[in-house]
Amino acid sequence: MNTEALFAEHLQIIDRQLADAMAGSGLSADAVLIHSGSAHNHYADDQGKPFRAWGHFLRWVPVDRPDQFILLRPGQKPLFIPLIPQDFWHDQHLDMPAWWSKHMSVKAIADLSELAQTLPESLKLAFLGENTALAQTLGIPKKLVNPGALLNWLDYDRAYKTAYEVARIATANAHALGGHQAAHDAFLDGKDEFDIHIAYLAACRVLDHELPYPNIIALNKNAAILHYQHKHRYHSQVRGRPENQVLLIDAGCRSHGYCSDITRTWCTPGIHPVFAGLLSGMQKLQSAVIQDIHIGMSFGELHEQTHLHLAQLLIDSNICRGLAEDLTRAGVTQTFLPHGLGHLLGLQVHDVGGRLAGHDGSILAPPAHYPALRNTRRIEKDMVFTIEPGLYFIPMLLGRLRQSAAARMIDWSLVDLLTPLGGIRIEDNVWIKSDGVHNLTRRPLLDS
Ligand SMILES: [Mn+2]
Numbered sequence: 001m002n003t004e005a006l007f008a009e010h011l012q013i014i015d016r017q018l019a020d021a022m023a024g025s026g027l028s029a030d031a032v033l034i035h036s037g038s039a040h041n042h043y044a045d046d047q048g049k050p051f052r053a054w055g056h057f058l059r060w061v062p063v064d065r066p067d068q069f070i071l072l073r074p075g076q077k078p079l080f081i082p083l084i085p086q087d088f089w090h091d092q093h094l095d096m097p098a099w100w101s102k103h104m105s106v107k108a109i110a111d112l113s114e115l116a117q118t119l120p121e122s123l124k125l126a127f128l129g130e131n132t133a134l135a136q137t138l139g140i141p142k143k144l145v146n147p148g149a150l151l152n153w154l155d156y157d158r159a160y161k162t163a164y165e166v167a168r169i170a171t172a173n174a175h176a177l178g179g180h181q182a183a184h185d186a187f188l189d190g191k192d193e194f195d196i197h198i199a200y201l202a203a204c205r206v207l208d209h210e211l212p213y214p215n216i217i218a219l220n221k222n223a224a225i226l227h228y229q230h231k232h233r234y235h236s237q238v239r240g241r242p243e244n245q246v247l248l249i250d251a252g253c254r255s256h257g258y259c260s261d262i263t264r265t266w267c268t269p270g271i272h273p274v275f276a277g278l279l280s281g282m283q284k285l286q287s288a289v290i291q292d293i294h295i296g297m298s299f300g301e302l303h304e305q306t307h308l309h310l311a312q313l314l315i316d317s318n319i320c321r322g323l324a325e326d327l328t329r330a331g332v333t334q335t336f337l338p339h340g341l342g343h344l345l346g347l348q349v350h351d352v353g354g355r356l357a358g359h360d361g362s363i364l365a366p367p368a369h370y371p372a373l374r375n376t377r378r379i380e381k382d383m384v385f386t387i388e389p390g391l392y393f394i395p396m397l398l399g400r401l402r403q404s405a406a407a408r409m410i411d412w413s414l415v416d417l418l419t420p421l422g423g424i425r426i427e428d429n430v431w432i433k434s435d436g437v438h439n440l441t442r443r444p445l446l447d448s
Pocket residue numbers: 261343386388427
């Protein structure tokens with residue numbers, strides 16, 4: 001199916017979902033008005049951070065701009081109300097290709113004060129979005145502004161992707177892979193973090209603020225900083241620049257708002273052989289975990305299995321001694337892998353609803369041992385999530401382990417040798433189909 005047909009089908013599905021959500025959550029309204037969001041400046045400044053539209057809005061209209069509205073009445077054509085200000089300082093042209101705009105009515109406004117008169121009269125409205133003051137000026141009662149029961153319902157359903165959404169995430173994967181290739185080449189070329197980052201952006205032809213999340217470009221020991229935020233620049237006149245040994249790059253792209261989230265770890269040929277073994281071990285571990293996925297199991301179960309695989313790899317590499325079960329029970333593997341195995345993926349890189357047990361908003365808490373796990377849901381058809389096991393040498397956590405009773409299970413001289421190399425993460429995006437798992441990162445071309 002082409003994008004237009006996929007989008008038409010997507011709208012039908014989410015329209016039905018909205019009708020169910022309104023009825024199921026007991027909403028006493030006939031229509032829902034969703035706001036894309038407001039632009040905000042920094043404190044006491046006329047400059048602000050780049051805008052990003054809210055996921056619940058982007059799911060209906062792929063327009064990433066502030067103060068856009070969509071009026072939804074299940075069973076009827078949506079009404080898109082873009083704010084197009086009379087502003088000669090900026091380009092205010094709004095691109096509305098037929099593939100999506102022909103499925104909605106459009107009534108543009110030039111000022112927020114025109115919104116009320118644009119809305120059909122005698123509709124009882126609910127409002128979703130950040131500008132609750134605006135909802136008040138529209139006379140919408142408080143209990144119909146961001147009603148929790150409706151939002152829980154919609155958040156829960158966002159875990160199940162339509163074919164259109166899967167195609168978007170696949171495209172975002174294909175797009176990012178070109179950047180990953182360029183980053184890999186720049187790394188082997190001896191470039192620094194800054195130049196590797198620029199190589200990624202240039203290959204993807206994206207600007208920083210268009211990325212789904214800030215790229216993590218971590219060389220050597222920086223790979224052990226889970227959300228490493230710098231792009232270190234070396235200058236030729238500075239002596240003592242460390243050689244590139246390891247690159248951990250966590251970088252994605254977006255397609256009409258939908259994200260990819262991909263991590264690769266590369267090393268140079270002369271690397272310590274134990275680290276090289278860990279890297280190929282982690283690549284095998286990651287594909288083994290993906291093969292273990294089956295519908296009906298909980299994501300938490302998959303996370304626990306990953307820790308057993310990781311314990312075995314640590315034992316096989318002579319970093320740890322003992323039995324895999326003992327290492328996980330003693331919390332040793334958490335020192336090496338302190339984050340969750342993965343998360344739901346969609347319009348937000350950490351998509352909503354990862355811990356929801358049902359439409360009613362009840363929560364599935366993560367296992368007591370693994371509080372960082374973002375996805376605790378049962379694995380079901382149409383979900384898209386990441387699988388991103390890691391193995392890191394994090395000095396702060398290793399320091400704690402060294403002081404604990406479990407310290408005797410570790411070969412510390414080997415750990416000390418490997419710590420300057422940072423760590424490893426391998427991350428792919430997987431789509432759950434009724435007949436198995438499709439890895440969107442390894443096979444982003446859905447039609448082939
Ligand atoms: Mn991720």
